[in-house]
Amino acid sequence: MKQAFDSWHVRIADGLMNIYPLLDKKWSYDYGVVWKGMAALFELTGDGKYYDYIKRGVDSFLNEDGTAIRTYDRGEYNLDNINNGKLLLYLWKQTGEARYRTAAEMLLNQVTHQPRTPEGGFWHKKIYTQQMWLDGLYMCAPFYAEAAQLFHHPEWADDIVRQFLLIREKTMHKLTGLALHAWDSAKAQPWADRETGCSPHVWGRAVGWYACAVADTLEFLPEKSLPHHKMVTLLRDLLAAVWRARDGRTKVWLQVMDQPDRPGNYAESSCSAQFIYATAKAARLGYCAAASKEELRDAWQGAVDQFIEVYKGNAIVTKCCQVAGLGNVTRRDGSFAYYMSEPIVCNDLKGSGAMLQAAVEIAKTGFDK
Numbered sequence: 001m002k003q004a005f006d007s008w009h010v011r012i013a014d015g016l017m018n019i020y021p022l023l024d025k026k027w028s029y030d031y032g033v034v035w036k037g038m039a040a041l042f043e044l045t046g047d048g049k050y051y052d053y054i055k056r057g058v059d060s061f062l063n064e065d066g067t068a069i070r071t072y073d074r075g076e077y078n079l080d081n082i083n084n085g086k087l088l089l090y091l092w093k094q095t096g097e098a099r100y101r102t103a104a105e106m107l108l109n110q111v112t113h114q115p116r117t118p119e120g121g122f123w124h125k126k127i128y129t130q131q132m133w134l135d136g137l138y139m140c141a142p143f144y145a146e147a148a149q150l151f152h153h154p155e156w157a158d159d160i161v162r163q164f165l166l167i168r169e170k171t172m173h174k175l176t177g178l179a180l181h182a183w184d185s186a187k188a189q190p191w192a193d194r195e196t197g198c199s200p201h202v203w204g205r206a207v208g209w210y211a212c213a214v215a216d217t218l219e220f221l222p223e224k225s226l227p228h229h230k231m232v233t234l235l236r237d238l239l240a241a242v243w244r245a246r247d248g249r250t251k252v253w254l255q256v257m258d259q260p261d262r263p264g265n266y267a268e269s270s271c272s273a274q275f276i277y278a279t280a281k282a283a284r285l286g287y288c289a290a291a292s293k294e295e296l297r298d299a300w301q302g303a304v305d306q307f308i309e310v311y312k313g314n315a316i317v318t319k320c321c322q323v324a325g326l327g328n329v330t331r332r333d334g335s336f337a338y339y340m341s342e343p344i345v346c347n348d349l350k351g352s353g354a355m356l357q358a359a360v361e362i363a364k365t366g367f368d369k
Contacts, residue, residue, distance in 0.1 A: 066099030208274025251302025320351030
């Protein structure tokens with residue numbers, strides 16, 4: 001058994017920087033997952049190399065005045081492209097440089113013009129007509145909420161919370177209290193149930209994105225407001241269901257959460273890290289105590305044992321589902337067999353970034369003591 005509280009936040013971050021010295025190939029949402037973890041680690045340790053890592057990466061995409069982001073295309077109306085906007089706001093607050101705000105406002109313009117379902121929910125992408133995915137809440141909502149706070153638009157809070165409540169209502173998995181991966185309001189997609197419009201299974205990372213999104217968005221909503229109260233209630237209910245679904249053998253969470261006994265199902269690193277992060281953050285900020293300190297420490301120990309390997313001094317995060325989506329190609333049908341078919345990889349930015357965020361949050365809570 002590895003020591004669960006052996007400075008893994010630093011070791012994961014340093015391993016990522018050794019393996020990926022600069023994230024600069026594409027304006028990709030998984031970069032933002034890593035950069036957000038690095039920002040939290042910088043705030044915790046004060047070590048400027050983590051801040052520099054973010055800044056060098058983000059700067060590689062911006063032109064001089066922030067009016068263009070390399071490889072970003074607003075016309076795609078892809079919520080995934082909004083995730084890195086969190087770091088634009090972060091760098092604007094850190095530096096005061098107008099180009100970061102200018103670039104962030106470009107992304108905010110996409111959000112305010114994003115296509116919507118008849119019920120008011122954001123499409124996940126322009127090519128995903130009438131579809132809401134749990135993933136999209138993580139990509140967009142915390143950025144939208146922080147922009148509302150920074151740019152003095154409190155009236156946006158109702159719309160932000162509406163996104164969470166709508167997808168919660170539509171994707172609720174009644175047997176577990178968890179959430180199905182996606183919802184097609186038109187009920188037209190091959191993967192969509194003809195009565196509910198939902199995809200058939202509870203995919204771990206989709207629920208993980210959603211749980212993290214609720215915890216992160218809550219930070220920017222006015223306290224004691226009705227939107228804030230609704231989100232705290234949602235987070236309590238969701239995390240209670242998450243902890244009921246934890247796998248007793250591995251102490252972490254499975255790739256397909258509504259099929260715990262199916263052969264082939266496996267403990268997956270990214271969703272496990274996301275649930276630990278969201279739970280620890282909710283406890284630290286006083287939103288809810290979904291698990292006891294002992295349970296959370298036990299889950300983190302399980303994550304370290306199951307998912308971290310050390311190679312040439314680098315902490316490597318393993319057992320991460322590389323990707324999972326719905327539609328566009330025949331095999332992405334939302335079936336259990338589909339989720340089992342996607343490659344299981346290591347050094348994936350989504351998995352490593354999520355583990356970094358979880359490790360930093362565990363250190364912030366003091367649960368590493």
